[in-house]
Amino acid sequence: xxxxxxxxxxxxxxxxxxxxxxxxxxxxxxxxxxxxxxxxxxxxxxxxxxxxxxxxxxxxxxxxxxxxxxxxxxxxxxxxxxxxxxxxxxxxxxxxxxxxxxxxxxxxxxxxxxxxxxxxxxxxxxxxxxxxxxxxxxxxxxxxxxxxxxxxxxxxxxxxxxxxxxxxxxxxxxxxxxxxxxxxxxxxxxxxxxxxxxxxxxxxxxxxxxxxxxxxxxxxxxxxxxxxxxxxxxxxxxxxxxxxxxxxxxxxxxxxxxxxxxxxxxxxxxxxxxxxxxxxxxxxxxxxxxxxxxxxxxxxxxxxxxxxxxxxxxxxxxxxxxxxxxxxxxxxxxxxxxxxxxxxxxxxxxxxxxxxxxxxxxxxxxxxxxxxxxxxxxxxxxxxxxxxxxxxxxxxxxxx
Numbered sequence: 007x008x009x010x011x012x013x014x015x016x017x018x019x020x021x022x023x024x025x026x027x028x029x030x031x032x033x034x035x036x037x038x039x040x041x042x043x044x045x046x047x048x049x050x051x052x053x054x055x056x057x058x059x060x061x062x063x064x065x066x067x068x069x070x071x072x073x074x075x076x077x078x079x080x081x082x083x084x085x086x087x088x089x090x091x092x093x094x095x096x097x098x099x100x101x102x103x104x105x106x107x108x109x110x111x112x113x114x115x116x117x118x119x120x121x122x123x124x125x126x127x128x129x130x131x132x133x134x135x136x137x138x139x140x141x142x143x144x145x146x147x148x149x150x151x152x153x154x155x156x157x158x159x160x161x162x163x164x165x166x167x168x169x170x171x172x173x174x175x176x177x178x179x180x181x182x183x184x185x186x187x188x189x190x191x192x193x194x195x196x197x198x199x200x201x202x203x204x205x206x207x208x209x210x211x212x213x214x215x216x217x218x219x220x221x222x223x224x225x226x227x228x229x230x231x232x233x234x235x236x237x238x239x240x241x242x243x244x245x246x247x248x249x250x251x252x253x254x255x256x257x258x259x260x261x262x263x264x265x266x267x268x269x270x271x272x273x274x275x276x277x278x279x280x281x282x283x284x285x286x287x288x289x290x291x292x293x294x295x296x297x298x299x300x301x302x303x304x305x306x307x308x309x310x311x312x313x314x315x316x317x318x319x320x321x322x323x324x325x326x327x328x329x330x331x332x333x334x335x336x337x338x339x340x341x342x343x344x345x346x347x348x349x350x351x352x353x354x355x356x357x358x359x360x361x362x363x364x365x366x367x368x369x370x371x372x373x374x375x376x377x378x379x380x381x382x383x384x385x386x387x388x389x390x391x392x393x394x395x396x397x398x399x400x401x402x403x404x405x406x
Contacts, residue, residue: 010048012113014100014128017053017136017303021109024055027330029078029104032088033058037102038066038304039073040140042257042264050100051257053136053303060328064279065306067142068254068272074100082112086121089114100126133303139259141198141208142305143269144346145177145252150245151281153288163277171214177269178213185215190262198258207298209253209346212269246284251294252276253305279309287311295343299331308338315340 024035038054050073056062062072075098079085085101101112101123111126131139149170176185182198198210254272256265276294283292291312296305306325310318315338322338331337 010043010046012126013047013049014111014126015049015051015131015136015139016102016111016128017051018130018132019301019303020052020055021130023301023330024076024102024104025107029076032077032079032084033075034078035076036060036062036072037074037076037100038062038070040069040255040257041071041073042260044257044259049257049259051136051140052100052102053140053255054329057328057330060324063275064282065308065325067305067307068252068275069268070255070304072098074098074102076102076104078105079103080105082123085112086114086123089121136303137207140255140257141195141210143212143254143256143265143272144209145212145214145250145269145273145276147171147214147250147273149248149250149277149280151248151277151284153244153246153284160274160278163274163281167274167277172216175270176215177266178215180211180213182210186262186266188263188266190266193262194258195256195260195262195265196258211346214273246291248280248292249294250276250280251296253296253307255304279307283309290314295338295340296346297338297342298344299329299337301331302329305344306338 020037029035034057035055036058037052038056039050039052042049042051052073054066054070055076058075062070075085077085079101082101082103085103089098099114101114103110103112111128113124113126115122115124149166151166174188176187178185179198184198250273252272252275254268256268260268280292280294283290292309293312293315295308295310295315297308298305306329308315308318308321308325310321315322318338322336323333325331325338326333336342
């Protein structure tokens with residue numbers, strides 16, 4: 007990394023959030039970001055922060071990593087001394103120093119057992135600007151796991167996944183009807199365009215196929231025949247069929263090879279999270295839920311008992327505290343899980359229509375169903391307004 011030039015982009019909401027909360031110590035928060043190597047530039051997008059006492063491994067997208075600390079050190083030498091205390095690693099190479107209204111960013115490097123610091127310039131971007139540089143890959147697939155599993159070693163997880171989808175699976179982007187493999191190092195994903203209108207972030211759905219020896223290679227046109235492989239195996243009552251649902255955030259300057267590795271790594275991480283849950287709750291069925299609170303610039307993920315997230319009050323409170331979210335209303339209930347299939351659209355007048363399309367029913371069991379689209383309802387309301395206005399005019403004329 008020493009040979010690379012360093013560039014840092016910080017979300018404006020992150021800076022405003024840190025300033026609003028206030029930093030009370032040298033290591034108050036951990037910065038969350040995404041790294042990418044682009045033409046000898048090591049670029050970091052900082053899109054979140056979390057309390058330094060909280061581990062984000064299970065609750066954030068795969069490659070949203072710790073990339074530094076945020077604190078209020080009076081002297082940068084104090085940070086160097088703190089990191090010298092066996093605290094330094096590449097995950098804490100950045101330090102965002104906020105004292106009053108003064109904000110500085112420092113980069114640390116360890117050279118010959120000594121930590122050296124360098125002040126960095128940085129860019130500030132809004133959520134909307136960042137969404138033009140980042141996108142999410144979402145992968146859903148079925149996987150059978152042993153209820154009695156108690157070993158969540160990454161090597162065992164990788165071996166299990168290899169048996170399921172092979173050593174070099176192909177990933178298929180549903181929105182673009184396009185396969186991509188591991189060997190496309192010179193092509194970047196910024197040419198990928200989602201065919202649906204964006205909601206909060208651009209999310210591309212990935213299907214996983216086995217790349218069998220007699221199947222087309224990654225460089226072959228596979229648009230006419232998907233690669234499907236299925237084997238019939240005897241049912242084992244100790245096996246539980248789990249639904250993987252994983253996210254990874256990827257800079258649009260990433261190559262297909264980089265994106266491929268991130269998608270594969272996100273699947274490994276999701277399996278490990280589910281395996282860890284099964285090891286602690288062998289009789290429960292795990293489920294994955296994603297959330298996107300308004301004040302955050304990234305998703306949060308919870309693996310819990312199927313349809314029982316509302317009873318996990320301790321976990322929900324822990325997340326509220328760790329990310330300094332308001333306690334006024336519960337943000338991590340099933341009803342607040344992010345709806346990836348909801349597609350609100352605009353009518354000719356620029357009004358939002360069909361905003362509830364794709365959402366699951368909620369509330370009591372007494373449901374009244376009204377057929378018709380929201381454009382029709384809005385037209386009916388406009389007609390009623392016209393009738394009321396004409397009635398008002400007539401009454402005014404009589405009074406005159």
